[in-house]
Amino acid sequence: MVGAALRFPVVSTGDILREAVRNKTQLGAQAQGYMESGALVPDSLVDAIVEERLRRNDCSAGFILDGYPRTILQAEFLSRAFRDEKLKTVVVGISVDDDILVQRISGRRSCPKCGKVFSAASLPSRGELTCDDCGTPLVQRKDDTAEVMKERLEVYHRQTQPLIDHYRKQGWYVSVEGNRPVEEVYGFILGIVKGHI
Ligand code: AMP
Numbered sequence: 001m002v003g004a005a006l007r008f009p010v011v012s013t014g015d016i017l018r019e020a021v022r023n024k025t026q027l028g029a030q031a032q033g034y035m036e037s038g039a040l041v042p043d044s045l046v047d048a049i050v051e052e053r054l055r056r057n058d059c060s061a062g063f064i065l066d067g068y069p070r071t072i073l074q075a076e077f078l079s080r081a082f083r084d085e086k087l088k089t090v091v092v093g094i095s096v097d098d099d100i101l102v103q104r105i106s107g108r109r110s111c112p113k114c115g116k117v118f119s120a121a122s123l124p125s126r127g128e129l130t131c132d133d134c135g136t137p138l139v140q141r142k143d144d145t146a147e148v149m150k151e152r153l154e155v156y157h158r159q160t161q162p163l164i165d166h167y168r169k170q171g172w173y174v175s176v177e178g179n180r181p182v183e184e185v186y187g188f189i190l191g192i193v194k195g196h197i
Helices: 002-006 013-022 026-037 043-054 072-081 098-106 146-160 162-169 182-194
Strands: 010-012 064-066 091-095 173-177
Touching: 002 010, 002 064, 002 182, 010 013, 010 043, 013 026, 013 043, 013 064, 026 043, 026 146, 043 072, 072 162, 091 162, 091 182, 098 146, 146 162, 162 173, 173 182
Parallel strands: 010 064, 091 173
Antiparallel strands: none
């Protein structure tokens, strides 16, 4: 992972929200319905989680945000909240055709215990689908079904895609061709981020 290679914490709003749902916290209860239907969780909830997380000490030298911001209002919140910190920012968008995305997501499984993610290509071809690190049976995310995926793609095009222009105007946006093997995409992103720090 790029974060591990650079020793930056990776702050994934999706992971934080899924953990809250698993732990049945108040945040989890508020977020669950939106997540399971493929909608975005309201900005005010997500903004508060991100701000609290990024103010912790381990983020003081840098951090990687994954899955945030996803709306123009979130992007505006982020730049307002950190306007005094003189952050060097790069926004990396991985570009993948919708049909390939649907194919990849339908084959995605993850380990509910250690969180390791498997793609269709990395799954064992026969027998039980278990995590090769800890042996736990793999599960499919509830929002990775065909119906919810369709909604998530629509939400992406309507609410998140406008961020590309928003960040292009600031000179921060780099697009990465994602229709390539994982290792190539990884190497490319690592190079981009290293070039900015
Ligand atoms: P992800 O793991 O990034 O695909 O996120 C899974 C789900 O969590 C999304 O479909 C949303 O319901 C919710 N979510 C994650 N990040 C955000 C965000 N920045 N804003 C609103 N909802 C989010």
